[in-house]
Amino acid sequence: MFKRSTNLIAAAGVVVTLAAHAADAAIPCADGKRYYDLARKAGAQQDFEKATEWLNKSVGACDSYAAWHLMGTAFQRERKLKESLHAYEQAVVHAGTQDEAAVSLARYGQVLALNGQRFEALATLDRAIERHSNPPSWMRENARQLDHSLVDTPISSDSIKRSLSSQEFGLLSTDRLASSGLAGGDEEKTRVRIPINYKLDSTELDTLTSENIAELGKVLASETFDGRAFTLVGHTDVRGSWQHNMNLSERRAEAARDELIQQFPTLAGRLRVEGAGEAKPKYRGETLPEADHRLNRRLEVLVD
Known part of the structure; x- marks a missing residue:
């Protein structure tokens, strides 16, 4: 399952360079910005371990959406999926706009797919698409490929329970999404x-x-x-x-x-x-x- 999910993500063109994932949001303090810039340089040299070290320093100096989002990507490239999920979750929480939060939520869904949790990944990507003002093509294509991969696959009751739990108590819960400007109305x-x-x-x-x-x-x-x-x-x-x-x-x-x-x-x-x-x-x-x-x-x- 892990291999198949990885291939799906790669086929959609989302395993890309660290620089391509870098957010343009402002860093709220000078030290945080300096560490963030160093992390981007390390990422450009494919040194993702060093990049995550600099990014940890950046969020230690001052929490920022940009640093958390880039950290999620660096951990994803290292296949440290648990750490990547945590970083993208923090990015959703610290996002300054609904579109930023939606992008990080979609990246979170990609990591779930890489971890073999394709059903939960699709629910997450669907929510991100609904909340983005103009969803980019990679987001829609990821969801579509996951959708097609799942339609012929038996779904277990455990997978359904995990998806419902994440919506009621986890990252997709109304309270968590509302704090990031992503919740609203009956659709939640x-x-x-x-x-x-x-x-x-x-x-x-x-x-x-x-x-x-x-x-x-x-x-x-x-x-x-x-x-x-x-x-x-x-x-x-x-x-x-x-x-x-x-x-x-x-x-x-x-x-x-x-x-x-x-x-x-x-x-x-x-x-x-x-x-x-x-x-x-x-x-x-x-x-x-x-x-x-x-x-x-x-x-x-x-x-x-």
């Missing part, structure tokens, strides 16, 4: 975007993702979410009339609800359904590859 509800897709113009789950609904049910019916309610939102691809797709998406959510209750009776009365039709496709356009249309025909779960 904890949600699950697992590969549960449908056959064309049908409420029947496609064979490659039908087993994932059982893994979802295990989590929703667990003690962790005892007594909590959920909204199942059905989606369609962009083909067909607006009204047809709206009705179809609601029927898809109802079919998923019925399947979940059949397998996990304790969920009865706790599942609400909505149809979004073609209003919120993950991938836009009428002439998309069929693989992208398939990903638009999906189920989304919100924790109420």
Whole structure:
């Protein structure tokens, strides 16, 4: 899994030079700026160990978004993934703008993918894309490749739990995102975007993702979410009339609800359904590859 995730990230063109990751944000003190500049020079010479030493001195002199973000990149290049995650997390916290925070959040997602946590990585990249005013192409391409890599892969209940935990208590929690200017409105509800897709113009789950609904049910019916309610939102691809797709998406959510209750009776009365039709496709356009249309025909779960 590690090798495959690494190849996905490399293929998207995001394992680049340290200088290319360097942030232009101001450093709030002279010593911090001096150490930061030394770190960039070390990175240009591919000496990432020395770069992280200078960056630790920089944030020791004065915390800054630029230094934390660059430190995340230096650790990523050294394959010190735990340290890289911590640095990018600090960058999100210290970001001066929503776009800065979104970029560091996306880099955090890349490291999760390198660590084999592709499902959690996709949730993180999706959130970063939603919050960036003009998401760069590398961000969208990373998310798209991860999305396609996951659609044919069984998702475990443990992966779903980890993703939900990060949204309720970790870096993706509303409180953490709000401190960085990344949170806002109903879109910040904890949600699950697992590969549960449908056959064309049908409420029947496609064979490659039908087993994932059982893994979802295990989590929703667990003690962790005892007594909590959920909204199942059905989606369609962009083909067909607006009204047809709206009705179809609601029927898809109802079919998923019925399947979940059949397998996990304790969920009865706790599942609400909505149809979004073609209003919120993950991938836009009428002439998309069929693989992208398939990903638009999906189920989304919100924790109420």
